[in-house]
Amino acid sequence: MPFSERSQDAMNQQLNLEIQAFYTYLGMSDYFDSVSLPGFSQWMFNQSQEEWMHAMKFRTFIQDRGGRVLLSEIAKPSSDYPSALAVFEKALGNEQAVSQSIANIYAIAEEEKDFASQAFLNWFVTEQVEEEKTMSDIIDWLRRMVDSPHGLFLLDERLGQGGLSGAVPAESETPA
Ligand code: MG
Numbered sequence: 001m002p003f004s005e006r007s008q009d010a011m012n013q014q015l016n017l018e019i020q021a022f023y024t025y026l027g028m029s030d031y032f033d034s035v036s037l038p039g040f041s042q043w044m045f046n047q048s049q050e051e052w053m054h055a056m057k058f059r060t061f062i063q064d065r066g067g068r069v070l071l072s073e074i075a076k077p078s079s080d081y082p083s084a085l086a087v088f089e090k091a092l093g094n095e096q097a098v099s100q101s102i103a104n105i106y107a108i109a110e111e112e113k114d115f116a117s118q119a120f121l122n123w124f125v126t127e128q129v130e131e132e133k134t135m136s137d138i139i140d141w142l143r144r145m146v147d148s149p150h151g152l153f154l155l156d157e158r159l160g161q162g163g164l165s166g167a168v169p170a171e172s173e174t175p176a
Contacts, residue, residue, distance in 0.1 A: 039160025
């Protein structure tokens with residue numbers, strides 16, 4: 001089954017986007033560490049590891065199809081944010097952009113009658129629904145507890161235990 005140039009280019013762009021997400025979330029994890037919210041920091045670290053796995057899925061798929069992986073530059077991430085809410089609003093915007101990008105690649109695969117790519121992308125379509133829901137849920141929580149340090153403390157504890165869809169990949173490191 002042919003792997004078209006268009007599909008290959010789009011998948012390489014997606015690979016970069018996933019690595020960029022990995023880097024962005026790692027910076028967010030560092031921000032949370034700097035403001036002593038270890039649960040948020042661990043949660044974002046786990047999220048960054050998920051993005052890395054997504055990137056590697058695209059890398060392997062491109063190679064398995066006989067394509068050529070093209071790594072490109074990634075932007076310096078921020079590790080400085082005004083609030084936890086600002087972090088998650090940016091993360092949600094990021095996930096929405098990723099969802100749109102996946103949809104665009106899917107449309108290309110459909111046009112090219114590239115069924116193998118469609119089958120591969122199905123997992124990501126489902127995954128993005130979960131990613132957006134998780135970020136939205138946490139934003140709802142944070143909005144509800146504005147001016148509530150106690151609430152923030154409880155949420156930090158919960159996220160540290162893998163709560164709220166606990167983005168804890170099976171092979172994630174356990175904090176010491
Ligand atoms: Mg991803």
